[in-house]
Amino acid sequence: MSDDLEHFLRSEFAARVQDATPPVDGLADAAIGGARRIRRRRRVAAGAGGVAAVVFAAGAVAWAPLTALVDPDGPPVASDVTAEEAQQEFDVEFVAERQGEYGVINTDDEFIPLSVSDEPTAVDRLAETYVASSPETVQVVSLDGGSSIEYGLSSTSEFATAEVRSDAEAFAVSYTDDAYEPDRWLYDIYPGGIPEEPEGPSTLALDYSLNLLDWNDSLVVLSADLISTSGGASGGPYYFNEQGNLGLESIASAGYQAAVLADYSQDGYVCVSDLEPGTSEAGSEQCGQIGDPEIDTLLTEAAGGDAASADFVDEAISRYWSVDEMIGLPDDSGLWDSVYDREFNYTDPGSQWHIAFDPGDDVWTLVDSSGDEPVIRELTPPEGALFPVRSYI
Amino acid sequence: MSEAKSSRDEEFREFVAARSASLHRAAYLLTGNWATAEDLVQTTLTKTYLAWGRIRTTDSVDAYARRVLYNTNASWWRKRSNRERPADLVDDRPDHSRDFAERTAVRDAMWRHVSSLPKRQRAVLVLRFYEHRTDAQIAEVLGISIGTVKSQASRALAGLRKRLGSPSAALGLGVGGEEAA
Known part of the structure; x- marks a missing residue:
């Protein structure tokens, strides 16, 4: 049965892409331009x-x-x-x-x-x-x-x-x-x-x-893509770090109390991760617009007052x-x-x-x-x- | 533009011309749709170009790009539709029909099962059964241990087996496997 399945996977994968003609024109220049x-x-x-x-x-x-x-x-x-x-x-x-x-x-x-x-x-x-x-x-x-x-x-x-x-x-x-x-x-x-x-x-x-x-x-402030996942909503919890493997735990390890992700498409929209300095863990994030009392209070608390x-x-x-x-x-x-x-x-x-x-x-x-x-x-x-x-x- | 820079760009273009189709195909098998695959390949090539200055003279350029491709896909959480699990797949269990349309439907069901796998398990399957890589090579590409490669492959195959029974039976090519409910 195992051989059947493995054979099937081989043939199925090959069949799925065998007739594909992926685009090539412009790829390199787009990559060079993007880089x-x-x-x-x-x-x-x-x-x-x-x-x-x-x-x-x-x-x-x-x-x-x-x-x-x-x-x-x-x-x-x-x-x-x-x-x-x-x-x-x-x-x-x-x-x-x-x-x-x-x-x-x-x-x-x-x-x-x-x-x-x-x-x-x-x-x-x-x-x-x-x-x-x-x-x-x-x-x-x-x-x-x-x-x-x-x-x-x-x-x-x-x-x-x-x-x-x-x-x-x-x-x-x-x-x-x-x-x-x-x-x-x-x-x-x-x-x-x-x-x-x-x-x-x-x-x-x-x-x-x-x-x-x-x-x-x-605290450490970083830019990130948040809107495409959160839609700009306030509240939480969100799990950007966990789902995106962002590495915010390294900020905690380095001794910082908070990591702030600022969206790169919506001015002032942030997600805050309240960290435990010295640990190697980062939990969930709370999101909102900078200037909102709720998110400002959260920032103050996350940054140790x-x-x-x-x-x-x-x-x-x-x-x-x-x-x-x-x-x-x-x-x-x-x-x-x-x-x-x-x-x-x-x-x-x-x-x-x-x-x-x-x-x-x-x-x-x-x-x-x-x-x-x-x-x-x-x-x-x-x-x-x-x-x-x-x-x- | 300086001569050195121009030469470096030309080398990169030659690499893209030679390898992008292969990257696209792998990206499609990883993501399940061509639009996302194109995004993934474009991102991969951009990252590869960023590192081009230090990798262009090595013999591991393709390995580097491939590793970028697989790891970028693993870390992408923007394309959330890729993470959505299909509707109740248990209903897709095989009925041993030899009818072509039904066989096609079963194959599609199989594809959906593969698409529903966690990204790392799917990546292991693509590397093993499409790219024909050894477990050691898969471990190198994904940056995980060989033991993890084996366990991820085992879980992926067990999950598919549980859902599909025997593929040959599902496709009406033989006898055996689990009976449809």
């Missing part, structure tokens, strides 16, 4: 942790001089910007290689060595330090370059990137696991300073579908939605090809600029958002500049 959007979103989200992100109103960006290519009758050409002007006007600092050494050119035009042997993939400025990320290590360097500490990553990844907490007092390095766990993103969380007695990071192991938005000492929790979550969500507006530029504006499809994109967490360029470019594109209306300008970077520092202070 790039994810990377871009991660880069932008990582760059928006501190304060409100750059927001472009659709069609409101003055595009010069490249605008002329798109619209000859467009807005007037904006002036180019030199490295010195960028340093003075926008407080831009640059990561540079000089005489075989990597460092930061600060706004006083001083070269601050980063004490790294390989070119970092990103450098962030926190409250008291620079954080230089690379695929294998993270180097935390004091602002004068006088002291530093190196953290080795438990797994290497070309996508390793630091995500900075909104108060610039801590950062998380996110990366995929080389041990073939494709549905997990790992976040190693470190202090932003240089501790006298360093400890290992606390690690969150979360489902690929989640994005880390922000965190404080008691921290009455500021609802505001903290609200601000994290606001930043997230600002990012959405930013990357939702109209396709026909010419901005997408000329800015966001460039190999490198860097967004100022302070909302003053966005810089994009391709490898080898002598001139970079700078979106100047310091005025009433964003203007696109051409920036000549300083000698040896590799990319700008993202500052969170």
